[in-house]
Amino acid sequence: MSSPEPLEERAPEGPKTPPAKDSMTPRIGVFVCHCGSNIAGTVDVSKVREAAEKVPGVVVAKENKYTCSDLGQEEIIKAVKENDVNRVVVAACSPRMHEPTFRSCIQEAGLNPYMLQMVNVREQCSWVHSKEKDRATEKAVDLVRMGIAKAEKLVPLEAREVPVEQSSLVIGGGVAGIQAALDLAQMGFKVFVVESEPSIGGRMAQLDKTFPTGDCAICILAPKMVELARHPNITLLSYSEVEDVSGFIGNYSVKVRRKARYVVEDKCVGCGVCADACPVKVDNKFDMGFGKRKAIYVPFPQAVPLKYTIDKDNCIHFKTGKCKACLKACANEAIDHEMEDEMVELKVGTIICATGFDIYVPMKRGVYKYWEYQNVITGLELERLLNASGPTGGHLIRPSDGESPKRVAFIQCVGSRNKKIGNDYCSRVCCMYSMKNAQIIKEHEPDTEIAVYYNDIRAFGKGFEELYHRVREEYGIEFIRGRPAKLSEDSETNSITIRAEETLLNKITEREFDLIVLSTGLQPSEGSKRIGKILSLSLSPDGFFQEAHPKLRPVDTAVDGIYLAGCAQGPKDIPDSVAQAKAAAASAASIMAGKKVKIEPLTASINEELCIGCGLCVEMCPYGAPEIVETDNGTKAKVVEALCHGCGTCVAACPQKAITANQFTDEQIASEIVSALGGMEGTNGKARKPAKKAEEA
């Protein structure tokens, strides 16, 4: 981790409120929440309040129906002011839920926000002990006593602020990345877009038309691609890879490798003379291997940037050194075979991860014979065959003989909803893209007979059900409910017979087709695994990136300042990807527009006198927060607070006990333990049970 911006020195403790008030003898206010019947249904809240009242140091104890409500908060403020309370214990739900709420509440009452102790009597008590009401109440009392014991030892803390870099990095130049970048640029932030392919556009650029409206994909995408390339606030780094990211929210530094494309971008005008001259022909990856391209190429005619790239693996010059046909052909002297990869360093405040998806590749020896029968193709291959700028100019053919197929079958759920291969999820787009493609085939060749072998049809989006209706009503597409069991090829005609149970008929059927299209699902892209490691993002069970909260923080990640957009987070159609991209851009902007970001003070701090600079903490920290610095007093460890998550690993590891975790100090934890064991240390020695033993121990 590189050194971040220097932080403000630690402010003296508790400057916002009169210091005298916080450091006075503990005057504790306890507020026990009913949470409707969530807590009160199991725990006898009044008993808990009564028990809390009796604990020395507690000056006021109250119960509320909903402590988090306006009314509940007002009551806290009132009680704090009336009783001169300087520490607050709230016994309610998980601190993840409402700790911030109550912090700002007691701040309003004039206390330091960190003089709050949450006691979780919902998730950790009432919800898990709903069948043992008496014992649940007993446990709640114990938990509250522990909370009170810790509250006595609380010290005021101050949140720190760090400046936020006014720029953003967008990883991935598909439709989600493009939209996020455009939105941020429009708001006035600098945006760097890193795309690993020679052109932006992503998967959407490969599609023919889009469901359910039938808009031409590239026709609606290309203007956005061009706008992105021309936007003064956007720097496009195509054919580049993110190599390393370090830093923290507001202050990320990013290393990007600009792969050598052997064509000088500034000089290339995209005329294509070099490609005409190039003698090498290889399969075009963009056309899913159906068409051919040269070793010097642009992936598709509408590519942005329209700059040629030399495919090093197939170029004769790089293999034998004998060919320089492109060099001779180029009038602008744009070609440079000596070009090398270049490293670029960027400073950004936020990152949007839009690394997209890969198409599921059918198994080598699978039932659907994708690798054995020529006339079995995938959905994306069909898109290229239907595309007017595709290898066949939009004319659908059978790969085996180039004839146009008269009978076409779609097989749904290939690589989705399948526990055997570990893809349990629904890919969400296959039902609709198959219907859309079936419609296009019918429009080209009205005589074609089309059947869709499906399991469940998911037509949940806007206009989807209408498309489902239209393809049956107008185009007579047949829907067969059953998962094909066996495909067999006629060796002469290369037509394929599908055996399947038509489950609604309860009969096994066999039908012959000329072309089989496997509606392959979506899966996390290879590149996104690498990026996930670099950004330390966690994955959900399906392998896509995990959002911070499935409902309330759907575009955030667990790492502050990093957001998700598009299929990197899970399978999505184009409108959803664009919507999420806009949400991610807005979230990133909300951080950057604030200019400064607050860093939680619940971090580790190092006592320099005790520290011997052994560096064990540096080794142990999963976030790279501590670093070794030379000071006047010798080699010492120092914690970069913005990186610290307050996990406590270094605290436990430090052989000198030189590290303290704020709000989880040894003293605070010990007081909780003593209280749990029955002793009430610090409360005039009064004890619930014989406490001496505990204290002696």
Next chain:
Amino acid sequence: MGEVEKTFISGLREKLVEDRVIDESQLEPDFAKEIVKHGGKDVMTCLQCGNCTGVCPISLKIDYKTRSIIKFCQFGLKKFTLETRWVCATCYRCYEHCPADINPAEVMIALRHIAIKEGVIPPFIKMAASNLLKYGQSVKPDPEIERVRRELELVDMPSRDKEYAKVVREINLLVRSTGYDKLIGIESEVKT
């Protein structure tokens, strides 16, 4: 109501039968759990895709649809599932192809366990069991088969061996002590 014939207004004659409605009285609650208890996987996760029927070598030939049996199990229609389940050859092809990772073959085995416990025992099972007691093998020794074996220079069936009587006695003992005889209803045939 018995089967009666009724003439409709148009003169069309149609057989009227009892209401063909499956009501709750015919459903067995928690049948899926019972199957799990007898070693089958949870049938409730079945997607009803029909892949199992399509690959089943038995389903092709006779009116037996793996998927619909699983559907009966999901629904709790126990009485529909107890009689014809012996045709499954437990070749496990359905398991190989099942995207929901259920094992229909083992569900069939669980259904057999349940059927036997309920006393729904087909005659050939009883026959096989009494053969086991008599000859130490579920198939009755057949002189014709033994002739063919000799012709093909295969070793004799173990049941030809004099020593084998000891094994048969042990099998009888096992059958008695495990209660298998009572379950199948062949107590009278056991010799110990």
